[in-house]
Amino acid sequence: MTGTGDGSRIRTGIQVLDERLKGGFPRPSTLLLFSDKPTEKRLFAENFAVQGAIAGEITLYVDFFRAPTLARAELSRFGKYPADRLIVVDAVSSQLMVESSEPYRIKDIDDLQEICDVIVQAIQEQKPSRIVIDSMEFLADHFPKDAVLDQWKRIIDEAAKVRSVTCFLFINWTYHERDLSAIRALSDFVVEFQSSMRGGILRNSMRISEMEEGGIRTNWIPYAFKDLVGVTVYFPRIMVTGPFNAGKSTVVRSLCEKSISIDRMGTTVAFDYGSVNITGIEAEIFGTPGQERFEFIFKIFAREVSGVLLVIDASRPEDFERARHMLELIGPRIPYVVLANKSDLPGALAPDTIVRKMDLPDGTPVVPTVATESKGVRDALAILAEMIIGVR
Amino acid sequence: MTDDFHPRIIAVLQELRRIPDVIAVALARRDGLLIAHVLPKSMDPKRIAAMAAAIVGTSEMAASEMGFGAFFQSIVDSGQAKMLATGAGEEGILITMVRTDANMGLVLLSVGKAVQAITDLLEQAVTPPEAQA
Numbered sequence: 001m002t003g004t005g006d007g008s009r010i011r012t013g014i015q016v017l018d019e020r021l022k023g024g025f026p027r028p029s030t031l032l033l034f035s036d037k038p039t040e041k042r043l044f045a046e047n048f049a050v051q052g053a054i055a056g057e058i059t060l061y062v063d064f065f066r067a068p069t070l071a072r073a074e075l076s077r078f079g080k081y082p083a084d085r086l087i088v089v090d091a092v093s094s095q096l097m098v099e100s101s102e103p104y105r106i107k108d109i110d111d112l113q114e115i116c117d118v119i120v121q122a123i124q125e126q127k128p129s130r131i132v133i134d135s136m137e138f139l140a141d142h143f144p145k146d147a148v149l150d151q152w153k154r155i156i157d158e159a160a161k162v163r164s165v166t167c168f169l170f171i172n173w174t175y176h177e178r179d180l181s182a183i184r185a186l187s188d189f190v191v192e193f194q195s196s197m198r199g200g201i202l203r204n205s206m207r208i209s210e211m212e213e214g215g216i217r218t219n220w221i222p223y224a225f226k227d228l229v230g231v232t233v234y235f236p237r238i239m240v241t242g243p244f245n246a247g248k249s250t251v252v253r254s255l256c257e258k259s260i261s262i263d264r265m266g267t268t269v270a271f272d273y274g275s276v277n278i279t280g281i282e283a284e285i286f287g288t289p290g291q292e293r294f295e296f297i298f299k300i301f302a303r304e305v306s307g308v309l310l311v312i313d314a315s316r317p318e319d320f321e322r323a324r325h326m327l328e329l330i331g332p333r334i335p336y337v338v339l340a341n342k343s344d345l346p347g348a349l350a351p352d353t354i355v356r357k358m359d360l361p362d363g364t365p366v367v368p369t370v371a372t373e374s375k376g377v378r379d380a381l382a383i384l385a386e387m388i389i390g391v392r
Numbered sequence: 393m394t395d396d397f398h399p400r401i402i403a404v405l406q407e408l409r410r411i412p413d414v415i416a417v418a419l420a421r422r423d424g425l426l427i428a429h430v431l432p433k434s435m436d437p438k439r440i441a442a443m444a445a446a447i448v449g450t451s452e453m454a455a456s457e458m459g460f461g462a463f464f465q466s467i468v469d470s471g472q473a474k475m476l477a478t479g480a481g482e483e484g485i486l487i488t489m490v491r492t493d494a495n496m497g498l499v500l501l502s503v504g505k506a507v508q509a510i511t512d513l514l515e516q517a518v519t520p521p522e523a524q525a
Contacts, residue, residue: 199427200484237425271442296450297449300449304423
């Protein structure tokens with residue numbers, strides 16, 4: 001029971017990412033979790049470790065900052081995992097000069113050779129499928145560069161022998177660009193992290209790049225953390241818009257388990273709101289009114305938009321002009337999917353006809369939907385999610 | 393950088409919450425996303441944030457349409473309670489819920505103080521996003 005299908009891939013547990021990665025990270029491989037400022041990248045590593053333990057894989061966590069008991073307690077925020085699957089290398093109790101009964105314990109924290117010997121011993125004996133080194137900047141700050149790079153390579157080699165996927169956490173504040181490129185070259189994947197705060201709201205995002213020529217590259221993917229759920233891809237705002245009476249509120253309702261609509265006499269006067277949680281994606285859905293007199297509502301909500309679901313009535317080409325205009329109200333360069341709603345009505349146009357009549361760029365996704373029966377709506381969201389995450 | 397932002401905001405909200413007859417307090421961004429809240433479990437903070445943004449946005453629009461000058465706050469006056477949605481700096485909306493028979497003089501004074509504190513905190517807590525490639 002490895003939880004990895006044929007065992008050649010390691011799942012991140014974030015479903016939508018695993019799909020992009022064709023089932024996860026290949027075994028063996030080396031991941032560099034990188035940022036140049038403090039960010040929430042440890043969340044990704046901890047989630048990765050716990051997902052492994054939950055799947056029954058042996059996971060090795062090397063922690064230079066927390067005592068094993070604390071590390072285990074904090075890791076349990078990501079979900080309940082079998083304790084014997086997660087092995088912590090204790091690098092802290094000797095720093096605190098307390099007793100430790102951990103099987104892998106670093107006795108002298110000032111001895112780089114000893115530190116790495118313990119890690120390598122743990123790798124050889126336990127043959128983990130996942131390894132997290134938290135973190136390399138601890139070593140980079142304490143020891144000479146060349147020695148650290150040599151040991152870094154040694155850990156990679158040992159991990160490759162047991163076909164492990166190894167995550168190195170690394171914030172750079174000491175090394176120059178040349179050393180950094182050497183470190184990137186040691187890695188198969190670089191996962192970059194950034195955090196920014198605007199108007200009191202903190203946003204975390206990550207970007208995955210495969211180092212190999214022509215490898216996978218994603219856009220910046222926003223993510224969030226929730227207790228006991230772990231890390232999910234998180235879109236803070238998906239806008240549902242389109243002309244009057246196209247079925248926007250029905251789309252929001254059919255996507256979201258719980259939603260609210262501020263409507264009067266059958267038409268939305270303020271907005272619809274709901275949240276969805278499917279296939280490892282969490283999204284907040286905001287529906288706009290369709291009528292022109294409520295256009296000012298756009299100004300309130302059209303900010304930090306991750307993507308747009310443009311709902312049109314496929315049987316009313318006279319409204320297509322208006323639909324295009326609404327797309328422009330939200331702003332340029334935002335991924336969108338057209339929902340050709342009411343596609344069951346007589347006179348509903350086919351997707352390619354809609355692309356032509358609306359004069360949309362070739363390849364614009366148009367999904368036929370029947371929102372009243374929830375048909376096609378989730379597919380449209382999945383396509384939009386793919387566009388936002390982006391893989392090339 | 394941003395580590396202590398959230399606890400400090402919560403402290404301001406809690407202080408306002410302690411005023412007699414104040415039932416609940418939350419802080420939303422003007423575009424309807426939630427920043428922080430001290431609301432009872434029975435309320436959905438995200439929805440309240442979105443609604444407050446729509447109320448404030450609409451009210452602000454109405455005030456400017458009628459030539460009333462700068463917008464300060466909207467009050468939703470209902471059977472059992474009032475909701476005050478007060479602009480807090482460029483970005484924030486302070487949402488304060490009070491019982492109908494609350495001493496509004498005291499409430500408005502406390503809301504004003506909280507708005508000032510929040511405005512300062514929000515101004516400090518901006519880290520520019522890095523270039524999105």
